[in-house]
Amino acid sequence: MPMQTVKMVITGPFSAGKTEFIRSISEIDVVTTDENISPDSAEFSTKEQTTVAMDFGRITVDDDLVLYLFGTPGQRRFDFMWEILAEGMLGFVVMVDSAKPETFREAKSILETFRAYAPTPYVVAANKQDDPEAWTPEDLRIALRIEDNVKLLPCVATDKESVKNVLLELLYSILEEMDT
Amino acid sequence: MALKGNLADFSTTQILNLINLAKKTGTLRLYEPVVTKETITDGTGKKRPKIIPGAERASIAFREGRLIWATMGDQDGHLASVLHKAGKLNAEQTRVIRERGAKYSDKALALMLINANYVTKADIVRSIRQYTLDIVYDVMSWKEEPFVFEEGVVPPPERITVPIDLKNVIIEGTRRIRELQPLEEELPNLDMALKFPDTPGDKFRGIHLSVDEWRVVSFINPKNSIRQIAKACNMTDTEIRRVVYGLLQAGLVELTKPPTMQQAAKAQTRAQKLRRQPVERSLVERLIARIKEV
Numbered sequence: 001m002p003m004q005t006v007k008m009v010i011t012g013p014f015s016a017g018k019t020e021f022i023r024s025i026s027e028i029d030v031v032t033t034d035e036n037i038s039p040d041s042a043e044f045s046t047k048e049q050t051t052v053a054m055d056f057g058r059i060t061v062d063d064d065l066v067l068y069l070f071g072t073p074g075q076r077r078f079d080f081m082w083e084i085l086a087e088g089m090l091g092f093v094v095m096v097d098s099a100k101p102e103t104f105r106e107a108k109s110i111l112e113t114f115r116a117y118a119p120t121p122y123v124v125a126a127n128k129q130d131d132p133e134a135w136t137p138e139d140l141r142i143a144l145r146i147e148d149n150v151k152l153l154p155c156v157a158t159d160k161e162s163v164k165n166v167l168l169e170l171l172y173s174i175l176e177e178m179d180t
Numbered sequence: 181m182a183l184k185g186n187l188a189d190f191s192t193t194q195i196l197n198l199i200n201l202a203k204k205t206g207t208l209r210l211y212e213p214v215v216t217k218e219t220i221t222d223g224t225g226k227k228r229p230k231i232i233p234g235a236e237r238a239s240i241a242f243r244e245g246r247l248i249w250a251t252m253g254d255q256d257g258h259l260a261s262v263l264h265k266a267g268k269l270n271a272e273q274t275r276v277i278r279e280r281g282a283k284y285s286d287k288a289l290a291l292m293l294i295n296a297n298y299v300t301k302a303d304i305v306r307s308i309r310q311y312t313l314d315i316v317y318d319v320m321s322w323k324e325e326p327f328v329f330e331e332g333v334v335p336p337p338e339r340i341t342v343p344i345d346l347k348n349v350i351i352e353g354t355r356r357i358r359e360l361q362p363l364e365e366e367l368p369n370l371d372m373a374l375k376f377p378d379t380p381g382d383k384f385r386g387i388h389l390s391v392d393e394w395r396v397v398s399f400i401n402p403k404n405s406i407r408q409i410a411k412a413c414n415m416t417d418t419e420i421r422r423v424v425y426g427l428l429q430a431g432l433v434e435l436t437k438p439p440t441m442q443q444a445a446k447a448q449t450r451a452q453k454l455r456r457q458p459v460e461r462s463l464v465e466r467l468i469a470r471i472k473e474v
Contacts, residue, residue: 004463006459006463006467013222013223013224014221014222014223014224014225015221016223025471025474027474059470059471059474060470061466061467061470062466062470065463065466065467067467067470076224076225090459090464100223101184101185101186101189101190102185102186102188102189102220102221102222102223103222103223104189104190104223105189105222105223105365106222106223106224107223110223133182133184135183138202139183139198139202142197142198142201142202143190143194143198160474164471164472164474167471168468168471168472171464171467171468171471172468174459174464175461175464175465175468178461178464
């Protein structure tokens with residue numbers, strides 16, 4: 001029997017925690033296409049590397065089924081990759097850095113863009129909830145204008161249990177969609 | 181967790197909308213913007229100077245989602261000053277009251293002024309209400325002030341607070357917006373339609389809409405795009421954006437796709453589904469079982 005592969009996309013603004021999210025749960029070392037950010041560049045104060053094309057993680061289910069996790073590049077100049085990554089996805093996670101309101105507008109824009117690519121189920125992960133300056137998921141729902149029927153989940157991308165919860169909730173949403 | 185940010189990223193209108201919808205109690209403090217040499221990056225990876233809070237410029241208090249009190253950083257909000265600003269006391273009366281009444285709370289002072297027939301209770305309520313609104317409308321024009329919302333912090337009990345419905349404040353504040361950029365960012369697509377919320381309740385009770393705003397409301401129907409409503413009301417894109425933005429921020433209406441867009445989306449969905457791999461329920465259940473094990 002041929003190996004079946006399915007994929008989920010992890011998207012969100014620059015520095016939202018997409019790479020960490022995949023790293024926390026992938027059974028392989030995450031294949032990142034990060035490049036070093038030059039000290040003169042805009043992003044250097046926030047992180048020293050940025051994802052250029054995509055992050056790639058894997059979870060083997062059994063001999064004939066594998067789940068791939070693809071993380072999108074956060075910077076707009078690489079957004080040509082988004083649609084390519086969205087092709088055929090099972091669902092997607094929108095990561096938001098809950099402690100950085102300066103990224104909320106972009107998070108909303110990315111969410112709308114991915115919704116337009118494919119009407120697949122999605123969840124929003126309110127990342128960095130362990131940061132004392134994080135906005136609560138309830139406040140984020142209003143700030144990002146997320147409808148009540150969309151799951152907005154508290155998340156800490158470095159915590160495996162938290163990441164598992166987000167992926168499970170996305171899978172439950174996919175099951176619910178099948179039932180309707 | 182405190183709500184912190186900068187008005188450049190999250191405007192006063194959006195903060196008021198959040199406080200209104202979440203029925204929050206607390207105090208919003210806004211500060212002088214101090215530009216530093218450090219930089220921060222926004223969600224697209226663009227660099228900009230980091231702005232930190234300087235001196236407090238204004239504080240605005242709320243109880244259960246309603247505006248109750250406000251003061252500017254350079255004003256003390258003393259009742260005598262508020263009444264003077266409203267024209268209820270002259271400068272000399274204000275000076276004398278402030279000198280002699282320094283030890284009295286606003287509430288005690290209000291009782292004394294009413295008993296002495298200087299002002300009526302209605303004068304006091306109206307003056308405080310106008311004073312509060314003037315500050316909030318002023319703050320709604322600010323663009324880059326750092327802010328923090330302190331949950332649960334309210335003015336001391338000796339202050340006189342006047343509850344004001346935020347929906348009217350949001351709508352009036354939106355009427356005063358001169359810049360088009362926030363309107364276009366929040367409402368980029370005029371081909372969307374509008375609908376009333378599923379649970380409108382008494383949201384329209386006590387709302388003061390202009391004739392133009394009521395005309396727009398009368399055309400709200402998921403079948404009518406915003407562009408069609410603008411045409412029917414003889415409004416420009418800017419005019420309709422301003423009205424719809426106010427109604428949206430006040431939570432009186434919601435955006436929805438008109439039938440033509442829904443049909444297009446359905447066609448696209450079918451096309452996308454063709455491209456998607458066929459997925460069976462059992463496959464998703466296997467994924468769930470595996471992730472639980474990880």
